[in-house]
Amino acid sequence: xxxxxxxxxxxxxxxxxxxxxxxxxxxxxxxxxxxxxxxxxxxxxxxxxxxxxxxxxxxxxxxxxxxxxxxxxxxxxxxxxxxxxxxxxxxxxxxxxxxxxxxxxxxxxxxxxxxxxxxxxxxxxxxxxxxxxxxxxxxxxxxxxxxxxxxxxxxxxxxxxxxxxxxxxxxxxxxxxxxxxxxxxxxxxxxxxxxxxxxxxxxxxxxxxxxxxxxxxxxxxxxxxxxxxxxxxxxxxxxxxxxxxxxxxxxxxxxxxxxxxxxxxxxxxxxxxxxxxxxxxxxxxxxxxxxxxxxxxxxxxxxxxxxxxxxxxx
Amino acid sequence: xxxxxxxxxxxxxxxxxxxxxxxxxxxxxxxxxxxxxxxxxxxxxxxxxxxxxxxxxxxxxxxxxxxxxxxxxxxxxxxxxxxxxxxxxxxxxxxxxxxxxxxxxxxxxxxxxxxxxxxxxxxxxxxxxxxxxxxxxxxxxxxxxxxxxxxxxxxxxxxxxxxxxxxxxxxxxxxxxxxxxxxxxxxxxxxxxxxxxxxxxxxxxxxxxxxxxxxxxxxxxxxxxxxxxxxxxxxxxxxxxxxxxxxxxxxxxxxxxxxxxxxxxxxxxxxxxxxxxxxxxxxxxxxxxxxxxxxxx
Numbered sequence: 226x227x228x229x230x231x232x233x234x235x236x237x238x239x240x241x242x243x244x245x246x247x248x249x250x251x252x253x254x255x256x257x258x259x260x261x262x263x264x265x266x267x268x269x270x271x272x273x274x275x276x277x278x279x280x281x282x283x284x285x286x287x288x289x290x291x292x293x294x295x296x297x298x299x300x301x302x303x304x305x306x307x308x309x310x311x312x313x314x315x316x317x318x319x320x321x322x323x324x325x326x327x328x329x330x331x332x333x334x335x336x337x338x339x340x341x342x343x344x345x346x347x348x349x350x351x352x353x354x355x356x357x358x359x360x361x362x363x364x365x366x367x368x369x370x371x372x373x374x375x376x377x378x379x380x381x382x383x384x385x386x387x388x389x390x391x392x393x394x395x396x397x398x399x400x401x402x403x404x405x406x407x408x409x410x411x412x413x414x415x416x417x418x419x420x421x422x423x424x425x426x427x428x429x430x431x432x433x434x435x436x437x438x439x440x441x442x443x444x445x446x447x448x449x450x451x452x453x454x455x456x457x458x459x460x461x462x463x464x465x466x467x468x469x470x471x472x473x474x475x476x477x478x479x480x481x482x483x484x485x486x487x488x489x490x491x492x493x494x495x496x497x498x499x500x501x502x503x504x505x506x507x508x509x510x511x512x513x514x515x516x517x518x519x520x521x522x523x524x525x526x527x528x529x530x531x532x533x534x535x536x537x538x539x
Numbered sequence: 540x541x542x543x544x545x546x547x548x549x550x551x552x553x554x555x556x557x558x559x560x561x562x563x564x565x566x567x568x569x570x571x572x573x574x575x576x577x578x579x580x581x582x583x584x585x586x587x588x589x590x591x592x593x594x595x596x597x598x599x600x601x602x603x604x605x606x607x608x609x610x611x612x613x614x615x616x617x618x619x620x621x622x623x624x625x626x627x628x629x630x631x632x633x634x635x636x637x638x639x640x641x642x643x644x645x646x647x648x649x650x651x652x653x654x655x656x657x658x659x660x661x662x663x664x665x666x667x668x669x670x671x672x673x674x675x676x677x678x679x680x681x682x683x684x685x686x687x688x689x690x691x692x693x694x695x696x697x698x699x700x701x702x703x704x705x706x707x708x709x710x711x712x713x714x715x716x717x718x719x720x721x722x723x724x725x726x727x728x729x730x731x732x733x734x735x736x737x738x739x740x741x742x743x744x745x746x747x748x749x750x751x752x753x754x755x756x757x758x759x760x761x762x763x764x765x766x767x768x769x770x771x772x773x774x775x776x777x778x779x780x781x782x783x784x785x786x787x788x789x790x791x792x793x794x795x796x797x798x799x800x801x802x803x804x805x806x807x808x809x810x811x812x813x814x815x816x817x818x819x820x821x822x823x824x825x826x827x828x829x830x831x832x833x834x835x836x
Binding site: 269273274276277280281283284285287288290291294305306307345348349350352353355356357360361362363365368371372374375377378379380381382383384385386387390405406407408409411414439443464467468470471474475485486487489490493503506507509510511513514517518520521525 | 551552553555564571574627628631632634635643644650657663664668671761764767768772790810818
């Protein structure tokens with residue numbers, strides 16, 4: 226199946242990285258050499274644009290609807306309003322949601338817990354990834370397989386024993402209890418190791434020649450070189466921790482240490498006993514989405530690069 | 540093979556990670572396997588070894604059978620559209636010359652979304668009221684208002700829609716990365732050979748993306764098998780258990796009602812077996828593909 230492909234690829238390795246425009250159906254009248262990016266749109270291009278437009282609308286719609294609901298006039302289950310343009314704009318809902326859901330403490334807890342988890346994960350995963358990528362030792366393959374195998378264990382399998390462990394340590398219903406079980410992450414070790422494996426042996430040999438020990442090599446050679454990958458996994462880690470729902474649901478019993486998703490879910494449950502105020506819920510959803518959205522906006526490229534480093538090759 | 544000095548250093552570098560994985564993942568998984576053989580509850584102080592009784596219960600548990608069926612339906616209507624649409628979007632977006640950053644930004648958004656926040660928004664959009672968003676939209680086509688989350692035939696598909704919405708974005712990112720990894724020289728060579736358009740997609744792009752497809756398919760299926768948040772927030776498994784997935788059933792059995800964590804652990808263990816089999820199958824398939832490719836090269 227791929228035989229022809231490979232030989233084609235090998236046939237012309239020196240071909241220049243050419244234009245990005247679609248190489249199909251060149252209209253004869255268009256001077257392709259002069260303006261390779263501008264062509265008359267064909268049916269394929271139109272179909273592609275239509276698909277992309279639908280995809281983008283579908284991807285963005287829930288966010289837009291969340292915003293539209295949050296700033297629109299008050300809505301309850303008894304009186305919904307699905308006009309795309311709200312008849313009136315208000316911002317009181319944010320104030321209501323902030324107080325009703327106790328969102329201030331929840332945001333602090335969520336961001337604090339996520340950053341603490343990130344710090345612990347980097348502290349455990351960076352050295353481990355370095356060992357797997359750059360050192361040769363007995364049992365390396367087997368140990369790496371064990372690390373990968375842990376990725377398959379669903380959180381529900383470990384939840385009960387972890388709850389027992391955390392309670393025994395006296396951390397039930399505390400922020401430490403929210404952090405500790407996530408102190409390391411096999412996915413992070415895997416992604417960092419993949420990246421560090423691409424560091425040429427010559428670099429490591431040079432470090433050894435210069436008399437750098439294992440620690441110095443890690444600190445002053447590996448970490449700077451792997452900085453892009455470290456940034457990528459940090460973004461992933463933050464988004465995962467910040468959005469985590471099951472573990473806080475089990476551990477954070479008292480409202481004072483609720484994480485943002487938990488605070489929102491409780492706000493929703495509380496309000497379903499009365500008539501839900503969707504404007505307030507949408508405002509709360511928007512508020513708790515802000516930290517992860519902010520991280521996403523700032524680090525969007527890193528997110529993509531992180532997946533490029535692993536997903537494509539796996 | 541390294542000497543003992545390297546081994547010692549590696550041990551020092553690896554031990555923090557292995558302490559974390561050992562205490563909070565590997566150990567608990569083993570403990571969980573042991574608990575699965577008992578009738579332990581979270582509240583009761585004493586428990587007995589019951590051997591395979593929990594497994595036998597599981598295979599004759601009608602509620603679990605329903606949850607398995609729901610999970611299979613959920614996987615089918617989530618994974619297949621997510622992979623197909625994610626691939627189509629990636630193929631379309633790859634060749635966008637203008638506004639590339641905007642396209643990617645919009646299509647990446649769902650991955651970063653807080654799933655609980657999005658579940659709340661979807662719950663609102665699919666409200667049973669005739670004026671709800673979804674009912675307004677289907678009303679344009681003359682369809683009578685639907686009680687989306689309150690009807691046994693629509694609750695699971697709506698929950699799956701939230702999952703598919705998010706997964707499509709993930710699949711898109713992975714395929715985009717896979718497409719970027721295909722050297723342009725391959726396409727140029729194809730162009731020289733007169734292979735273009737759909738033929739190029741079928742005979743060159745898709746085969747080259749096969750490893751990505753295996754990775755995406757397996758990974759997304761495993762993620763989907765563990766669906767919890769959307770069910771917990773949108774339907775709590777209802778109505779009449781019509782949207783109870785396996786993971787949500789485990790939560791119900793082990794963490795609510797009579798807290799039967801022995802039985803819950805057994806179900807989780809059975810699920811883990813399925814997940815490991817899927818993961819191993821994917822890895823094997825990927826390896827065979829690589830071998831075949833190397834043999835062809």
